[in-house]
Amino acid sequence: MPDNQTLAALFKRIALLLELKGENPYKIRAYRRAAEALTELDVPATVLWEEQRLTEIPGVGDAIAKKIDEYLRTGHLTFLERLEAEVPPSLIELTQLPGLGPKKVRRLWQELGITNLDALEKAAQEGRLRALSGFGPKSEARILEAIHAHRARPQGFLLGQAYPTALHLLEILRALPEIAQAEMAGSVRRGKAMVHDLELLLAAASPTEALQAALNALHAEAEIVVHPDYAEAEIQPPEGLPIHLIAAQPARWGTAWVFSTGSKTHLNALRDLATAQGHNPEAPFPTETAYYAALGLPWIPPELREGQGEIEAAQTKRLPNLITANAIQAELHSHSTWSDGRASIREMAEAALARGLRVLAITDHSQSLGVAHGLTPERLRAQKEEIRAVQAALGNQILLLQGAEVEILADGSLDYPDDVLAELDVVVASLHTSLRQPRERITERLLRAIRNPFVHIIGHPSGRLLPHRAGADLDWEAVLTAAAASGVALEINAHPRRLDLDDEHVRQAIDRGIPLAINTDAHTPTDFDNRFYGVLTARRGWATADHVINTREPKRLLAWLKQKSTKNH
DNA sequence: GCCGTTTTCGGCCCGACTGTTTTCAGTCG
Numbered sequence: 001m002p003d004n005q006t007l008a009a010l011f012k013r014i015a016l017l018l019e020l021k022g023e024n025p026y027k028i029r030a031y032r033r034a035a036e037a038l039t040e041l042d043v044p045a046t047v048l049w050e051e052q053r054l055t056e057i058p059g060v061g062d063a064i065a066k067k068i069d070e071y072l073r074t075g076h077l078t079f080l081e082r083l084e085a086e087v088p089p090s091l092i093e094l095t096q097l098p099g100l101g102p103k104k105v106r107r108l109w110q111e112l113g114i115t116n117l118d119a120l121e122k123a124a125q126e127g128r129l130r131a132l133s134g135f136g137p138k139s140e141a142r143i144l145e146a147i148h149a150h151r152a153r154p155q156g157f158l159l160g161q162a163y164p165t166a167l168h169l170l171e172i173l174r175a176l177p178e179i180a181q182a183e184m185a186g187s188v189r190r191g192k193a194m195v196h197d198l199e200l201l202l203a204a205a206s207p208t209e210a211l212q213a214a215l216n217a218l219h220a221e222a223e224i225v226v227h228p229d230y231a232e233a234e235i236q237p238p239e240g241l242p243i244h245l246i247a248a249q250p251a252r253w254g255t256a257w258v259f260s261t262g263s264k265t266h267l268n269a270l271r272d273l274a275t276a277q278g279h280n281p282e283a284p285f286p287t288e289t290a291y292y293a294a295l296g297l298p299w300i301p302p303e304l305r306e307g308q309g310e311i312e313a314a315q316t317k318r319l320p321n322l323i324t325a326n327a328i329q330a331e332l333h334s335h336s337t338w339s340d341g342r343a344s345i346r347e348m349a350e351a352a353l354a355r356g357l358r359v360l361a362i363t364d365h366s367q368s369l370g371v372a373h374g375l376t377p378e379r380l381r382a383q384k385e386e387i388r389a390v391q392a393a394l395g396n397q398i399l400l401l402q403g404a405e406v407e408i409l410a411d412g413s414l415d416y417p418d419d420v421l422a423e424l425d426v427v428v429a430s431l432h433t434s435l436r437q438p439r440e441r442i443t444e445r446l447l448r449a450i451r452n453p454f455v456h457i458i459g460h461p462s463g464r465l466l467p468h469r470a471g472a473d474l475d476w477e478a479v480l481t482a483a484a485a486s487g488v489a490l491e492i493n494a495h496p497r498r499l500d501l502d503d504e505h506v507r508q509a510i511d512r513g514i515p516l517a518i519n520t521d522a523h524t525p526t527d528f529d530n531r532f533y534g535v536l537t538a539r540r541g542w543a544t545a546d547h548v549i550n551t552r553e554p555k556r557l558l559a560w561l562k563q564k565s566t567k568n569h
Numbered sequence: 570g571c572c573g574t575t576t577t578c579g580g581c582c583c584g585a586c587t588g589t590t591t592t593c594a595g596t597c598g
Contacts, residue, residue: 026581030570061571099587101596136589340582370583371598410585432598433585465598 004038004045011035017087019102033059040524088115097146121147156194157241160496178213185260189302191536193499197242201260207231207247252284254291265307303539320542325535327545330359333428333519338383339364340372342524346390351525353398359554361426363403366415377420401425412448421454430459435472443475450482457517460493460500489515494534506541516548
């Protein structure tokens with residue numbers, strides 16, 4: 001049965017194709033709203049479908065309910081198929097280029113017959129785009145640059161998609177009698193923000209039989225390739241994540257898990273070490289610990305296996321004691337219906353409590369972010385009353401803080417005056433607009449925010465949006481130097497599309513003693529679960545619990561927040 | 570296409586920036 005995300009993807013696709021077709025924008029928005037509602041639904045849509053309650057989903061009316069029904073009954077959607085016959089789906093890739101939206105892509109298609117990247121590139125090179133009004137030589141140059149960047153960017157899947165898929169598959173595989181053990185491997189296990197495939201390792205007395213059983217259970221066909229020590233099969237779903245299954249006998253599980261987890265650079269270093277010590281690097285071991293021990297090393301956490309000095313650290317007993325998800329006690333960046341969140345303060349607080357959090361800061365958007373219904377100082381004061389009321393209702397089970405995600409304006413000043421900022425428990429300062437300013441200008445903007453004594457945390461510092469949008473072109477040297485000097489914390493935004501700071505900058509921040517904050521930026525209760533991805537990113541950056549302010553006891557955290565805002569005053 | 574203490578039609582988050590204009594359309598968040 002298709003899950004909610006699959007259904008949502010269907011309606012997102014419809015919305016984009018309708019947009020390219022030039023349909024009524026409100027109809028388009030209706031499809032997007034329905035897709036969003038499906039994404040956020042906390043029960044499977046199939047359950048509501050069986051009970052004929054689909055229209056109870058906000059944003060789903062008769063027309064969309066009928067389409068869901070058709071798809072669930074037949075596996076097809078006639079409406080979408082007709083639409084795809086009318087509007088070339090290859091246009092969708094063009095809308096992913098920055099600066100090209102549906103309207104412009106539509107005109108390229110209608111007026112120049114361009115339907116794919118190659119044709120667009122050719123037309124831009126030949127200077128044929130400037131014939132269209134609204135396009136000039138500058139747009140041609142920017143489009144060529146964008147095409148280049150688009151081709152160069154690593155294609156892949158978000159960790160936030162791949163990880164749940166892996167868990168789901170493991171559940172199916174572990175239920176098979178032919179399989180003794182099944183675990184994640186590859187880049188998903190290492191917690192990379194983007195992955196190319198899903199590697200799953202199986203232990204079985206008969207690797208080939210295990211793989212055959214796995215393929216049957218997954219209703220997949222693939223060739224089973226048999227090697228002396230293991231067997232493997234690669235499932236290539238038409239549009240989805242490739243799944244690489246590897247099966248080995250339990251006696252060499254440890255060796256197989258080390259090799260299937262990678263990375264290449266880590267494995268090369270292990271091979272060199274084994275050879276230097278006169279060992280066979282492929283020797284069978286039942287556990288990873290035994291494998292590493294044979295090389296005189298402690299077990300190395302998968303997130304560190306990137307060839308970034310982890311082996312030297314292991315040899316000198318300097319591996320960090322990496323932060324774990326359950327060390328997080330506080331969420332310091334979340335939204336409610338007061339701005340663009342989907343749940344009330346009460347609902348968010350209860351969800352945070354249910355996940356074991358002891359502190360929750362509600363940090364709605366500030367006034368100038370109109371799209372998100374940002375709060376004026378007056379509404380901010382009104383919100384304070386509601387936070388107090390919810391705090392009173394929930395008692396001391398969880399501590400609620402009032403904060404704000406304050407816009408860093410075009411000149412680097414903040415969206416609230418100092419006296420308003422001073423009233424807040426937590427100030428997260430973030431960039432949302434004009435992210436493509438030249439390096440010097442955008443860096444200067446961020447530096448001004450970093451130096452503002454009222455700011456506790458810089459939210460999603462680079463502003464990147466995976467998989468398509470790179471972050472701002474920042475002078476990181478200057479940013480990190482300023483952050484270290486001001487004592488501001490840099491956020492690891494845990495949303496799978498952000499994971500920003502990325503692992504590399506996490507490590508650089510730690511080297512300079514900059515405090516880190518792992519926050520989910522939750523807009524719905526289920527978003528709190530994303531913190532796990534933030535923790536993986538922190539671990540990839542060698543972070544221990546001490547580096548992360550969210551791990552502190554509430555009292556210590558409050559003390560840090562207070563001293564930060566009273567420092568320099 | 571959805572929705573209704575504005576209720577079955579007529580609305581449906583907004584504002585800055587950019588490159589192209591000569592008063593603006595399209596993109597983006």
